[in-house]
Amino acid sequence: MKQDAAAPRYRQLADEIAGLIGSGALRPGDRLPSVRQTRASRGCSAATVFQAYYLLESRGLIRAAERSGYFVAPKPAPLPTRAEPSGEPQAVAVSELVFQLLGTGGHEIHAPFGSAFPSPALFPLEKLRRALSSGSRHMSPAQLTSQLPGGDDELRHQIARRYLRLGLAIDPEEIVLCNGALEGLNLALQLLTRPGDAVLIESPGFYAALQALERLGLRAIELPTDPAEGADLEALATLIERHRPKACWLMTSFQNPLGGLMPSDKKRALVALLERHDIALIEDDVYAELQHEGPAPLPAKAFETRGAVLHCGSFSKSLAPGYRVGWVAAGRYAPALLRAKLSLSLSGSWPAQAALAQYLQGGEYDRHLRALRRALATQQRAMLAAIERHFPPDTRVTRPSGGYFLWVELPEGHDSLALHAAALAEGISLAPGPMFSARGDFRRCLRLNCGQPWTPPLERALARLGELIRSQRP
Template sequence: MKRYEKFADDIAELIRSGVLAAGQRVPSVRYASQTHGISPSTVFQAYYLLERRGLIRARPRSGYFVNDTFSLAGLGDRAPEPDLRPAVAAQVSESTEVDVSELVFSVLESIKNPDTVPFGSAFPSPALFPLQRLARSLSSATRDMDSRMVVSDLSPGNPSLRRQIALRYMVAGQMLPMEELLITNGALEALNLCLQAVTEPGDLVAIEAPAFYACLQVLERLKLKAVEIPVHPQHGIDLEVLEQALRRYPIKACWSMTSFQNPTGATVPEARKRDLVELLRKHEVPLIEDDVYAELYYGQHAPKPAKAFDTEGLVLHCGSFAKSLAPGYRVGWVAAGRYAQKVERLKLMTSLCASMPAQAAIADYLQHGGYDRHLRKLRHSLEDQQRAMLGAIARYFPAQTRVSQPSGGYFLWVELPETVDSLKVFQAALAQGISIAPGPMFSPTRRFKPFIRLNYGTPWNDTCERAMEMLGKIIRSMMGADAGRRS
């Protein structure tokens, strides 16, 4: 990273954390140069970069100031503090059989048409990924592949790739033995295998509410019952409610996205992740940690996973390259703790191994392709796109709308006025060539009717802007004659 980029990231972090507030002047070029030991030209380059990101602006003969429109999700010059009430009642729900697949399939079908605006997609745009450079790694890895790997690299997977993943854990401050790592066909297979390793049909699993719809589909397929635990839009899974559920029900596993949760974007603070691991340890309940968005953080430091606080091998930590590097390659992994051998045997009993050329290609890219440089660019792009979508919500959606502002990932969880049915919004929007993800697909009990999840993982353009304007019109039309707009 160049010096001006590092200084720009330092200032951006001060803005994100609220140390530099909206409208406040940032350090002068002279002062920044003297105090940080960098040249004035380096400071100027950093400030130009921050201007391009929309974080600061120059005032003639006055210096640089934090943009008013950045503060508080970009919802106007003097937007109110965001309402951070939990999205669902803070109480334990009854265990529920899961049946959401038909709704999920209809949403997935809606994004297959390339002319549809993919706000309902679960994936970022392929345009954000170094696919040509990956193709060179794939070509090189395939050319050099030893035919004996067909047998030697069955599960747990390509040793070079597992070594690279273990190195990334180490750089993040976590020593992880390679023996714990298993390569899978994407994170979804890892999560499936983990659940199979720790449950039997009919068992109860604590899940988040709202929950990632694939989690619900896995429970449905394995004939498991869900106990919904509310997710706070700022703090993530509600530990107090989870503790009540653990006392009340014979829960066999807990599935949680502890960072940049899908769909809310919530991240569990580090101290509460430690508490989560300790709570589950007391009850001898394994945690299946879905951490596929781990690399998509916007600050300078990645949030630690709950796995970092696991001392007894009870956390099965699942990751993937699909969201950060290689969509379509279907390469994920799990650090399965005390369950590593059982998960590996389940893998051998189902799909034997992940694609060997894909594993070798990603191993080559991680070693030679500049992964961290790509990630820095990807994070900046996603943060810019989040800002653009938040601005569009401010312009076009009703005044009563509430929206999350996650510090990573690429989803916004939007609460519409309570009279609006998101399933009807989904149908009306699809008729206009716009896909969204309606709230009921994120709950086995079809809750969250006035909620939608929006994906800002597509580079912003006029088509996105017009689609947001149309969404606003559809939503307001369902509110009645006195529907309002943000000023």
């Protein structure tokens, strides 16, 4: 493997070992040199070796065995097969199914594998509580009305600074604060379409996007989506020519439910394609800062030239789930989106916005994110290993490089809707595949949340889920 001389020493070491694994020089089950041996032979620190081994572990290439060292991991399960939707615009009717599946039916859930959020234990709730109290005390009466249109000025400036760290110069006036990203996404969709219009979405795709299309009387054009790299741009170009959609709603980083990350060059090509056809992109990017290693991926908005990417973000998945603070960096659509926001809900929660602004000013957000990313990567590894132990041998599963969802494809003949009902009766939730499709596809697929700290009870719950899967006897 070609080495990047500018990369940190630990990454160079990790890439070299990864190359040996890829070439077959190191085979599954082989033991790696100990940290002490590697430190001596390479002339580097123990910290460098540990970082390299942690990085390889996060990639699923090696495993740690207690008191025995590090070993090359077995070959990972293959990725789920890519869907091939019809590509024809179709009406959406998923809301009733989603409402049924999101309910608990009165059961107490002790293994929330179907949850949409990471564990609350991963968030700095006490520090946020203090920021909420302090922010409310320092809020002037004038602020409560003077800044209603766009939201808290300081929070918008803090968000703009985070964009600047990625190299994006976003004017704070372009940022519209919303009641969670979902409100912004729905407002953007409503702004760009009229009933009967067609909208491009991923398949499988975020069920709330499908619900939004259904509510607005829009038709879905489902795009084939690669589990690793996102939407198929060749199919996208063909569908644009054939159907002339009015908008495109995509998750470009750690897509829900697949977890795929669209590479930067593919994002650039995506934006160029949409700009040629004057189609706006609604970029749902709420998982962008949850990469497991390295810098945060660039959003597609980084490559726009006409202000036609409405970039939607949120603090709900990375910092404060219950505060319901999201935003849209809306480009040329900002004035119209702001008017739509005013007519719908006027303003978000001022205390919550002020609290987040104060927290971000304190500089602790990045420390929190580093800890959160490490936790999510560790938990993902634990769940992947448990799936390998407890699920049928022909199971396929994604290995995302960020976020906290795994997409699981069971062998032929299995039924995730029946599995959901059986698991729920035992206090185990999951998200069945049909809720992520306009056509009710993905019957043998399910989404699992690995955002919970891994514990023996969760291990037992996943083992029980494996037993329920095997009992279906396809």
